[in-house]
Amino acid sequence: MATKTIKKVRDADATRARILAGAKKEFAKNGLGGGRVDEIALRAKANKRMIYHYFGSKEDLFRTVLEEVYTDIRAAERALELEHLPAREALEKLIRFTWDYYLKNPEFITLVNSENLHKARHLKKSEKIEKLFKRFVSMVGGLLDRGVQEGVFRPGIDPVQLNITIAALGYYYLTNRYTGSIVFQRDLMAPQALEERLAFNIETIMRLVCVDP
Amino acid sequence: MATKTIKKVRDADATRARILAGAKKEFAKNGLGGGRVDEIALRAKANKRMIYHYFGSKEDLFRTVLEEVYTDIRAAERALELEHLPAREALEKLIRFTWDYYLKNPEFITLVNSENLHKARHLKKSEKIEKLFKRFVSMVGGLLDRGVQEGVFRPGIDPVQLNITIAALGYYYLTNRYTGSIVFQRDLMAPQALEERLAFNIETIMRLVCVDP
DNA sequence: TAAGGAAGTAACTGTTTAGTGCGTTATGTG
DNA sequence: CACATAACGCACTAAACAGTTACTTCCTTA
Structure with a gap:
């Protein structure tokens, strides 16, 4: 054929x-x-x-891999089209997305870790990254403003700090899944543990951002 | 002499x-x-x-290094003697301590990251680690109970989830200091940025835990 | 259809690496 | 002081490593 x-x-x-x-x-x-x-x-x-x-070279290959994974996650984020949802729903959707993305693409986390071990020297050489994130931060900034107008979010929250916090809650749990399961003596990757953690993350962010959590 | x-x-x-x-x-x-x-x-x-x-061997040397850094951070934590403070103050002190420790001992973070890249296979062989953390979790559990009795903390918070969250907020920011400074186009390690982040972390946790934040 | 360039390969190089065999030297003890 | 033992160092090995040379095979297009 x-x-x-x-x-x-x-x-x-x-x-x-x-x-x-x-x-x-x-x-x-x-x-x-x-x-x-x-x-x-x-x-x-x-x-x-x-x-x-x-x-x-090996280093240039690594840089290309990094560019690809950053491009991929930002593209997936854009596809969420959070602009068309009420602010509170949009925020929860972003938290869920971030969690699910890290969970389904564990290589993203380890690659970013590796790049930070090397003080981001490959990303520094990359030109396409900065623009990618500018759009993302301003999207979250818009989301926060919208929430304030709707009367559901507290005013004065820095979108960069919020972004970092949303990422942090998922990233840390998942990047330290192995040492965490040992020191806390529970299987952090068990389905129920994952569900509980996501719920905890959503609650943490909602209490931080919402007027009436 | x-x-x-x-x-x-x-x-x-x-x-x-x-x-x-x-x-x-x-x-x-x-x-x-x-x-x-x-x-x-x-x-x-x-x-x-x-x-x-x-x-x-190289691997056994790495395992010994890991045991040492985990022992050190837990010893420093114990030295805080959080038992003798009002619950709210104790919690804030723990958040500050965690942040400062990561900041002043950046090798802790990179070593833990490296161990997780290798799926904690060295820590698995270690015997002295588990006991170390049991004490720590129960200390935070006691702290939460005390806060509930004092009427300042919400009941029903899992001490492990809280521990993970406190660690996450500092760890993520600092482990991703290099890529973060590039993608967000601001110097995450500038003194003012560090102060702001610590304040943001404290607020995040207090809003999560306290009855009346 | 022939030619030229691009895709692909095997076998190599010089260097770096974790790990060792074996001899040497200091030190606490009888 | 002697002597056993533990601390120490040199110089080596075998394997692994990133990167290359020199070559063959296929595909496009003029």
């Missing part, structure tokens, strides 16, 4: 994409320092030479 | 301690995967052979 997208024996785009996906997995699992180029080639079913052909 | 503690040319305890301190720095800076044993020997002004003599 002939299809429009014939599977080529040689396909630059597909190979590049496989390498990127392989790199994401490998770096997420072992960090930048612990990640192995040979292992990435293996995962991507590509020759190691191709990695250097398409990405130049 | 003769002193009680003569500086010996050969001093097993001192060498062991220097290695441990060097390892803490190196692992904190580069993670377990990126940390180099040769570099640890250099930092510790010890021969690499001694590392294997005292600690057996």
Whole structure:
């Protein structure tokens, strides 16, 4: 059966994409320092030479992976279209989304951690990131203003602090899932524990933001 | 001048301690995967052979470093003696302490991150950790109960969830200081920014816990 | 359809790495 | 003082590593 997208024996785009996906997995699992180029080639079913052909170096490959994951999460956030919801509903939806995204994309957290271990030196070289976030912060700022007008949110809350707080509540719990399960002696990843935590996070933010929580 | 503690040319305890301190720095800076044993020997002004003599392997050295930093933070927490303060004051003191400790001991955060990247496989082998935390959780539990009796805290708050939340608010901000400063386009580590964040964290927790915030 | 460039490969290089074998030197003890 | 033991250091190994050389194979297009 002939299809429009014939599977080529040689396909630059597909190979590049496989390498990127392989790199994401490998770096997420072992960090930048612990990640192995040979292992990435293996995962991507590509020759190691191709990695250097398409990405130049291990560090540049890591930078590209980072750009991709940041672009992805912001795109998913934009797709929520929070502008069309009442402020309170929109806020709860954002909290739920952030939690679910971290839960379903654990590599996002480990990659960001790895980048911070390296003092964000790869992100510094990236040009496309800053614009991405400006839009996001102003969206949350608009959401807060709208809530104040509706009479449901307290005025004077900094959108950046709120963003950080929403992220923090989910991120910390999930990035420390392993040590946390040991020191607190309970399975933090059990379905019920996850539900409880999300409810706790929503309550924490609502009490912080709402006039009448 | 003769002193009680003569500086010996050969001093097993001192060498062991220097290695441990060097390892803490190196692992904190580069993670377990990126940390180099040769570099640890250099930092510790010890021969690499001694590392294997005292600690057996790189992994066991990492485990020992982890045990040390967890023991240290819990010891500092105990020294707060929160039992002797009114509940509300005690809670605020705990929030401030957590923030300050992360700020002054940034290696704690990076080491814990590294351990979580490796799914806590070193902590799993450690025996002294669990007891350490049991005491801590029950202390916070007692604090919450006391606050309820005093009529200042809401009843029914899970001490583990509260612990996680207090830690999360500081930890996330500080572990993501580098990427955060880029994406939010403000210096998250500026003295004023740090003050503002601590105040925001205290408000978040107080609104969550207190009857009349 | 032929040519030229791009996609892809295997085998290599020089270096770095965790870990060791074995000899040397200081130190507490009888 | 002697001597056993523990502290220490040199110089090595085998493997792993990021990156490269030199080559072959396929695909596009003129």
